[in-house]
Ligand SMILES: Nc1ncnc2c1ncn2[C@@H]1O[C@H](COP(=O)(O)OP(=O)(O)OP(=O)(O)O)[C@@H](O)[C@H]1O
């Protein structure tokens with residue numbers, strides 16, 4: 006193994022404040038040559054802030070950064086790159102209107118004499134790099150035309166191609182399929198052998214145990230501790246992260262499920278899905294499992310009117326709905342919490358307050374059709390309290406909230422419309438363990454009021470832990486159904502991948 010104890014990067018006593026927030030309060034981290042060092046902590050713990058400091062994006066208020074034992078100061082992303090540090094940020098930062106090749110080699114395109122870009126070589130080099138992820142994509146494809154997962158891969162390849170000494174990955178797998186994630190791990194293991202060091206941030210603790218050598222925990226901007234991964238259990242790690250033991254993550258249903266009141270019959274949309282029929286009972290949590298690309302999101306979006314059905318019926322409380330747009334769906338009482346909170350869910354430049362009320366603005370207009378500011382503020386304060394959204398002010402731009410807190414804002418938006426049916430798509434993506442268990446409690450609470458919830462999720466423990474019933478989709482069709490009690494991870498996977506013929 007190429008790991009040794011030489012320290013390539015060290016941070017000491019870093020402090021970084023934003024108005025009203027002490028994001029980093031004297032943290033430390035030591036990165037050894039050739040190690041994968043995980044950084045974990047709850048949403049808002051300061052992980053991404055530190056990576057912005059290490060990437061030269063934010064200047065710390067105080068503290069020291071050392072590279073190979075020498076004190077450095079980063080005034081720009083260029084400075085960090087010059088010292089061999091590359092960062093794949095949590096938010097994708099590619100140029101959507103440029104090609105894959107131009108993004109990967111931004112500012113480093115091969116040139117011919119006279120300084121002209123050598124496009125042949127650019128495309129050839131790009132094809133070579135894409136092979137690292139078995140990615141069969143034309144280098145000329147515009148990044149905006151790639152699915153989010155592949156954009157994330159391009160971002161990772163871009164960072165790798167700069168041949169850094171230290172590669173920082175901030176939640177790299179959040180939109181990757183399991184196959185892409187495996188390829189990422191394979192690449193990490195290979196690069197480790199070459200002595201490259203990694204800082205790896207993830208809320209998926211299984212990944213930490215799979216790929217990391219050591220793990221450092223932050224809580225509320227403070228350093229909690231560093232452990233060898235082989236000497237620590239998942240429970241101990243969670244305890245370090247949240248400062249208490251988490252028991253009964255998924256909770257239990259303590260109310261009974263009512264009658265069928267919502268159904269979809271014979272739904273079809275292009276190549277996305279066909280022959281889909283399902284029913285939902287009052288208060289039921291119906292899990293929708295399947296591989297990424299199996300048609301679950303398309304089905305959810307179609308029920309919500311975002312992409313109309315070509316065939317089929319949606320029936321709520323005995324009435325066939327004519328849902329041609331999300332507006333129709335919301336009016337009928339259907340909410341949909343998107344998996345892509347950045348691009349489709351939230352208004353990032355607007356205040357948390359204004360996001361909370363977005364799906365039902367008209368509720369806050371008075372007789373004169375003026376917005377009732379104090380009612381809005383009261384509602385937003387209630388959302389912040391009920392959903393435990395960590396923000397210095399309800400006027401804070403959503404862009405500045407941590408990922409998990411953004412997810413809670415999204416949930417508060419959709420619960421605020423008092424839906425009859427709520428579809429949630431990857432409801433806890435990027436959310437820490439503590440906030441996850443809160444979100445599960447909120448979903449159960451909503452269900453206990455008689456709302457049926459359709460939960461699309463790739464997080465199997467979550468599907469199994471929360472669902473009263475589970476449908477499995479494969480290639481656009483529903484191929485299996487399990488009761489919450491009989492379902493196991495093995496059975497659901499076998500069904501989702503088609504290993505089990507009948508399930
Ligand atoms: N640009 C900013 N302006 C104001 N506050 C900020 C800004 N960036 C981060 N914060 C705040 O700093 C704190 C730390 O946020 P950070 O994004 O580092 O958390 P994180 O550990 O990466 O969380 P997550 O797991 O949700 O990604 C949070 O309270 C966040 O709201």
Ligand SMILES: [Mg+2]
Pocket residue numbers: 052053054095175407408
């Ligand atoms: Mg973060």
